[in-house]
Amino acid sequence: MKLATLADGSRDGRLLVVSRDLSRAAYAAGIAPTLQAALDDWKRAAPGLVTLARALEAGRTESFAFDPARALSPLPRAHHWVDGSAYVNHVELVRKARGATMPESFWTDPLVYQGGSDDLLPPMGDAVFASEDWGIDLEGEVAVITDDVPMGTDAQAARTHIILLMLVNDWSLRNLIPDELAKGFGFYQSKPATAFSPVAVTPDELGKAWDGAKVQLPLVVHLNDALLGRPNAGKDMTFDFGQLIAHATKTRKLGAGSIVGSGTVSNRDRSLGSTCLAERRMLETIEQGRPVTPFLSFGDRVRVEMFDAAGHSIFGAIDQRVVKAA
């Protein structure tokens, strides 16, 4: 099934079940008021949501046109957002562009950072920044939402804790990163609010494209209607979602509704393009000696989407405009 959150003026919005073709929606209020409430009691809520989704598909329940422009992030705020950097090929490129080698351990020990989860951006909302000088960039990613995951869960068991999937645009401020990382405590100002896709879907919606821990489909990213990249999210993913969750739970449990991201999707096959400008600029640096593509400007539009084998949008599109802060 597919779930979304309708903007209704409240902080957590209103839970919707959305049809597979993303055209219709039905209120799930009788089952759970919000997605977090459903996740808090998933075993109880899920059967009712599945029944409602079937009724919606069959036209046997009251419904209305689904408008992604009125959708909030499926979780407008969450309690835990940890983002991996699972496409190690991408990390190696970053290093190569600045003439540094990558430690061998990066192939076996996942890189993750903790993100802020109080302000998750609507899929079609503006992305607001105070300055273009900050090096505004997108990062196209896939993320999963978990149920309660105990401390010390291994990668195989972790797969059973994946409840929903979403797409991500992990906004990054590239020119703030060097000074911030040099301080040693990781990202904070350089990783502002993140955007998620209009709907979150259960893994079965992906059919054979879901192998239990990876999504074997291209992530399609456009910048101002020009294709930036369409690398396959299931390819060159060094750490799958089971491994990322296992890494996250080494010293802690994860609460229901925790979001775990893949990091920038990136393939070794360079002909497939990139899902962030930093990677394109690194390739330009390696090939031409300097970056050519600029970071984003106010007014630019960024679109992140994924299609099934028949060409239908699975999650709807993250489609945001870069806007100057008032």
Place this chain on the structure above:
Amino acid sequence: MKLATLADGSRDGRLLVVSRDLSRAAYAAGIAPTLQAALDDWKRAAPGLVTLARALEAGRTESFAFDPARALSPLPRAHHWVDGSAYVNHVELVRKARGATMPESFWTDPLVYQGGSDDLLPPMGDAVFASEDWGIDLEGEVAVITDDVPMGTDAQAARTHIILLMLVNDWSLRNLIPDELAKGFGFYQSKPATAFSPVAVTPDELGKAWDGAKVQLPLVVHLNDALLGRPNAGKDMTFDFGQLIAHATKTRKLGAGSIVGSGTVSNRDRSLGSTCLAERRMLETIEQGRPVTPFLSFGDRVRVEMFDAAGHSIFGAIDQRVVKAA
């Protein structure tokens, strides 16, 4: 007023108003079911909570004995937990112990890290770890809870967004830190779930000890009933809470209920001791050539508390036992 959250089997517990002497409590359910709900609508909720607090103080409302052992963290889960390292004297010591100098910018640019906020530990709950080899350590801190803070708020305006204060034990796994920070993305596994004090208090409860952005009182930390330190939280705090909030909002807004921590409280006056074992070990290294005090062992007890001028506990005590994971 003083607020607490009673364990009732639910994820977010039940909001209580607690008497100033921490002896009695009253349910605040008629005003807000949980602390997050109160913070989400603070302007509406606060007057009712103040009225209830006054009635409780005057014995004019139904109440019961407040048992901190039944308290959850005031926010059992939050949406944003950012922890500073505002006592730069402490950071300088860390560097000195390993023979490194500290960049001058550390005196003007705050160091912060993003923590996980889905699992905030009860003040008297066990602190569970899989291995003593991880270098289990406490960090005694002060934290504030904010209302909604707009992006780009300056340090002076930020002060007006401080709604509540709490004490913190920011559990740290010292032996996991070097490898994790070397990867460049900051803490994750090395900063497991954090504990907070039994009650959160409005700034007026601190009287003259609150200067609008700092708490001018000693933070008293015991390890197994022996005093570890009692440095003054208002002294040698290079960045006050206004400055930490301003730093946090440079590129993002903060949602209501965001928690901002001070980092390990530390004074230049070494006779006042330390609020974490890492600092004591650094002082031993500087003075004796090697650390003498071990990190924590299973069974150890850690207590973090703060007293007013009359000797009364303001927040109740964080009093936790270090326990081996099952």
